[in-house]
Amino acid sequence: MAASLSSTTHTAARSAASASGPRTTDRLAALVADIRAAVGRGLPPDPTAYLVGEKLAPHLGAPGLLTPGQCEGDPERYRQHLLHAEADGSFSVVALVWLPGQRTSVHDHVSWCVTGVHQGEEHERRYRLLPADPPGGRARLVATEDVVNPQGSVCGFAPPGDIHRVWNGGSDKAVSIHVYGADISRLGSSVRRVYDLPADR
Numbered sequence: 001m002a003a004s005l006s007s008t009t010h011t012a013a014r015s016a017a018s019a020s021g022p023r024t025t026d027r028l029a030a031l032v033a034d035i036r037a038a039v040g041r042g043l044p045p046d047p048t049a050y051l052v053g054e055k056l057a058p059h060l061g062a063p064g065l066l067t068p069g070q071c072e073g074d075p076e077r078y079r080q081h082l083l084h085a086e087a088d089g090s091f092s093v094v095a096l097v098w099l100p101g102q103r104t105s106v107h108d109h110v111s112w113c114v115t116g117v118h119q120g121e122e123h124e125r126r127y128r129l130l131p132a133d134p135p136g137g138r139a140r141l142v143a144t145e146d147v148v149n150p151q152g153s154v155c156g157f158a159p160p161g162d163i164h165r166v167w168n169g170g171s172d173k174a175v176s177i178h179v180y181g182a183d184i185s186r187l188g189s190s191v192r193r194v195y196d197l198p199a200d201r
Protein backbone atom coordinates (compact mmCIF):
# COMPACT_ATOMS: atom_id res chain seq x y z
CA MET A 1 0.00 0.00 0.00
CA ALA A 2 -0.85 5.34 1.40
CA ALA A 3 -0.01 13.23 -0.30
CA SER A 4 -1.12 16.12 1.17
CA LEU A 5 -4.09 15.75 3.39
CA SER A 6 -6.07 17.68 0.83
CA SER A 7 -6.29 14.52 -1.22
CA THR A 8 -9.84 14.26 -2.44
CA THR A 9 -9.87 10.50 -2.39
CA HIS A 10 -8.20 9.98 0.94
CA THR A 11 -9.84 12.83 2.73
CA ALA A 12 -13.16 11.56 1.50
CA ALA A 13 -12.35 8.11 2.83
CA ARG A 14 -12.88 9.20 6.38
CA SER A 15 -12.86 6.98 9.37
CA ALA A 16 -16.12 5.36 10.27
CA ALA A 17 -15.24 4.99 13.93
CA SER A 18 -18.08 5.90 16.20
CA ALA A 19 -17.82 8.54 18.91
CA SER A 20 -17.32 5.78 21.46
CA GLY A 21 -14.29 4.47 19.57
CA PRO A 22 -13.77 1.59 17.18
CA ARG A 23 -15.32 -1.73 18.08
CA THR A 24 -12.77 -4.49 18.34
CA THR A 25 -13.07 -8.21 17.85
CA ASP A 26 -10.97 -10.60 19.92
CA ARG A 27 -8.97 -11.50 16.85
CA LEU A 28 -8.27 -7.86 16.06
CA ALA A 29 -7.22 -7.28 19.68
CA ALA A 30 -4.75 -10.17 19.38
CA LEU A 31 -3.40 -8.73 16.12
CA VAL A 32 -2.98 -5.28 17.71
CA ALA A 33 -1.07 -6.83 20.62
CA ASP A 34 1.26 -8.60 18.17
CA ILE A 35 1.81 -5.38 16.20
CA ARG A 36 2.51 -3.49 19.44
CA ALA A 37 5.23 -5.99 20.31
CA ALA A 38 6.80 -5.75 16.85
CA VAL A 39 6.72 -1.93 16.74
CA GLY A 40 7.98 -1.77 20.32
CA ARG A 41 11.30 -3.29 19.27
CA GLY A 42 12.20 0.12 17.92
CA LEU A 43 13.72 -1.12 14.67
CA PRO A 44 14.09 1.00 11.52
CA PRO A 45 11.07 1.31 9.20
CA ASP A 46 11.89 -1.51 6.78
CA PRO A 47 12.39 -4.29 9.34
CA THR A 48 9.47 -2.99 11.37
CA ALA A 49 7.23 -3.29 8.32
CA TYR A 50 8.54 -6.79 7.68
CA LEU A 51 7.80 -7.94 11.21
CA VAL A 52 4.35 -6.37 11.20
CA GLY A 53 3.60 -8.13 7.92
CA GLU A 54 4.47 -11.45 9.50
CA LYS A 55 2.00 -10.74 12.28
CA LEU A 56 -0.76 -9.65 9.91
CA ALA A 57 -0.61 -12.53 7.42
CA PRO A 58 -2.22 -15.29 9.56
CA HIS A 59 -5.30 -13.17 10.23
CA LEU A 60 -6.15 -12.36 6.61
CA GLY A 61 -9.38 -14.01 5.53
CA ALA A 62 -10.28 -15.06 9.07
CA PRO A 63 -14.04 -14.60 9.54
CA GLY A 64 -13.68 -13.22 13.08
CA LEU A 65 -11.25 -10.42 12.29
CA LEU A 66 -13.70 -7.66 11.37
CA THR A 67 -17.25 -6.83 12.38
CA PRO A 68 -19.86 -6.66 9.58
CA GLY A 69 -19.89 -2.88 9.94
CA GLN A 70 -16.13 -2.72 9.36
CA CYS A 71 -16.66 -4.44 5.99
CA GLU A 72 -19.25 -1.96 4.74
CA GLY A 73 -18.38 0.02 1.63
CA ASP A 74 -19.55 3.37 0.27
CA PRO A 75 -21.06 3.61 -3.23
CA GLU A 76 -19.28 6.95 -3.76
CA ARG A 77 -15.70 6.06 -2.94
CA TYR A 78 -13.52 3.54 -1.20
CA ARG A 79 -14.06 3.68 2.52
CA GLN A 80 -11.67 3.72 5.47
CA HIS A 81 -12.65 2.24 8.81
CA LEU A 82 -10.29 3.11 11.65
CA LEU A 83 -9.79 -0.11 13.62
CA HIS A 84 -7.14 0.98 16.10
CA ALA A 85 -4.94 4.00 16.84
CA GLU A 86 -2.21 3.31 19.38
CA ALA A 87 -2.36 5.78 22.27
CA ASP A 88 1.25 6.90 21.80
CA GLY A 89 0.73 7.50 18.08
CA SER A 90 3.24 4.84 17.02
CA PHE A 91 0.91 2.88 14.74
CA SER A 92 -2.64 2.64 13.45
CA VAL A 93 -4.69 -0.11 11.85
CA VAL A 94 -7.43 0.56 9.29
CA ALA A 95 -9.66 -1.49 7.01
CA LEU A 96 -10.15 -0.16 3.49
CA VAL A 97 -13.27 -1.35 1.66
CA TRP A 98 -13.31 -1.12 -2.11
CA LEU A 99 -16.34 -1.68 -4.29
CA PRO A 100 -15.58 -2.76 -7.86
CA GLY A 101 -13.84 -0.01 -9.81
CA GLN A 102 -13.04 2.23 -6.81
CA ARG A 103 -9.51 3.62 -6.71
CA THR A 104 -7.09 5.98 -5.06
CA SER A 105 -5.25 8.88 -6.58
CA VAL A 106 -1.51 8.48 -7.22
CA HIS A 107 0.03 9.10 -3.81
CA ASP A 108 2.74 8.28 -1.30
CA HIS A 109 2.76 7.93 2.46
CA VAL A 110 3.80 9.62 5.66
CA SER A 111 5.28 6.49 7.23
CA TRP A 112 6.05 2.83 6.81
CA CYS A 113 3.04 0.84 5.76
CA VAL A 114 1.94 -2.79 5.66
CA THR A 115 -1.04 -3.87 3.61
CA GLY A 116 -2.78 -7.24 3.55
CA VAL A 117 -5.69 -8.34 1.42
CA HIS A 118 -8.45 -9.70 3.62
CA GLN A 119 -11.09 -10.27 0.93
CA GLY A 120 -11.08 -10.07 -2.86
CA GLU A 121 -8.04 -8.69 -4.63
CA GLU A 122 -6.33 -5.33 -5.09
CA HIS A 123 -4.63 -4.00 -8.19
CA GLU A 124 -1.66 -1.73 -7.74
CA ARG A 125 0.49 0.37 -10.08
CA ARG A 126 3.80 1.65 -8.79
CA TYR A 127 5.52 4.77 -10.14
CA ARG A 128 8.83 6.56 -10.22
CA LEU A 129 8.90 10.36 -10.14
CA LEU A 130 11.07 11.88 -12.87
CA PRO A 131 12.17 15.46 -12.25
CA ALA A 132 11.31 18.16 -14.74
CA ASP A 133 13.58 18.18 -17.81
CA PRO A 134 14.48 20.88 -18.65
CA PRO A 135 14.41 22.39 -15.16
CA GLY A 136 11.41 24.63 -14.71
CA GLY A 137 9.17 22.27 -16.64
CA ARG A 138 6.83 19.73 -15.15
CA ALA A 139 7.85 16.54 -13.41
CA ARG A 140 6.23 13.34 -14.63
CA LEU A 141 5.51 9.83 -13.51
CA VAL A 142 6.71 6.60 -15.08
CA ALA A 143 4.97 3.36 -14.17
CA THR A 144 7.46 0.77 -12.98
CA GLU A 145 5.32 -2.19 -12.02
CA ASP A 146 1.75 -3.50 -12.12
CA VAL A 147 0.82 -5.93 -9.37
CA VAL A 148 -2.31 -7.89 -8.51
CA ASN A 149 -2.40 -8.61 -4.80
CA PRO A 150 -4.63 -11.65 -4.16
CA GLN A 151 -6.49 -12.50 -0.97
CA GLY A 152 -3.99 -13.33 1.76
CA SER A 153 -1.07 -11.40 0.26
CA VAL A 154 0.97 -8.94 2.31
CA CYS A 155 3.09 -5.98 1.14
CA GLY A 156 5.30 -3.79 3.27
CA PHE A 157 7.13 -0.63 2.32
CA ALA A 158 8.61 2.56 3.69
CA PRO A 159 9.11 5.99 2.12
CA PRO A 160 10.70 7.27 -0.01
CA GLY A 161 9.95 5.60 -3.35
CA ASP A 162 6.48 4.43 -2.38
CA ILE A 163 4.42 6.26 -5.04
CA HIS A 164 1.48 4.17 -6.21
CA ARG A 165 -2.17 3.90 -7.10
CA VAL A 166 -4.48 1.14 -5.84
CA TRP A 167 -7.85 0.03 -7.18
CA ASN A 168 -10.33 -2.78 -7.11
CA GLY A 169 -10.18 -4.26 -10.60
CA GLY A 170 -12.34 -7.24 -9.71
CA SER A 171 -16.10 -7.75 -9.81
CA ASP A 172 -16.57 -8.24 -6.06
CA LYS A 173 -15.96 -6.17 -2.96
CA ALA A 174 -12.36 -6.05 -1.73
CA VAL A 175 -11.28 -5.45 1.86
CA SER A 176 -7.69 -4.81 2.89
CA ILE A 177 -6.05 -4.25 6.27
CA HIS A 178 -3.44 -1.47 6.47
CA VAL A 179 -1.03 -0.84 9.31
CA TYR A 180 0.74 2.54 9.34
CA GLY A 181 3.52 3.86 11.54
CA ALA A 182 1.50 6.99 12.21
CA ASP A 183 -1.53 8.20 14.13
CA ILE A 184 -4.34 8.03 11.60
CA SER A 185 -6.87 9.17 14.19
CA ARG A 186 -5.05 12.52 14.16
CA LEU A 187 -3.93 12.71 10.50
CA GLY A 188 -7.10 11.29 8.95
CA SER A 189 -5.16 9.34 6.35
CA SER A 190 -1.69 8.00 5.64
CA VAL A 191 -1.27 10.04 2.47
CA ARG A 192 1.72 12.37 2.34
CA ARG A 193 1.19 13.79 -1.14
CA VAL A 194 -1.07 13.32 -4.16
CA TYR A 195 0.76 13.38 -7.50
CA ASP A 196 -1.41 15.09 -10.09
CA LEU A 197 1.19 14.78 -12.83
CA PRO A 198 1.37 13.36 -16.34
CA ALA A 199 1.95 9.60 -16.28
CA ASP A 200 2.77 7.17 -19.04
CA ARG A 201 -0.05 4.90 -17.81
Ligand SMILES: [Fe+2]
Pocket residue numbers: 001002107108109164166
Ligand atom coordinates in the same frame (compact mmCIF):
# COMPACT_ATOMS: atom_id res chain seq x y z
FE1 LIG B 1 -1.18 3.77 -0.59
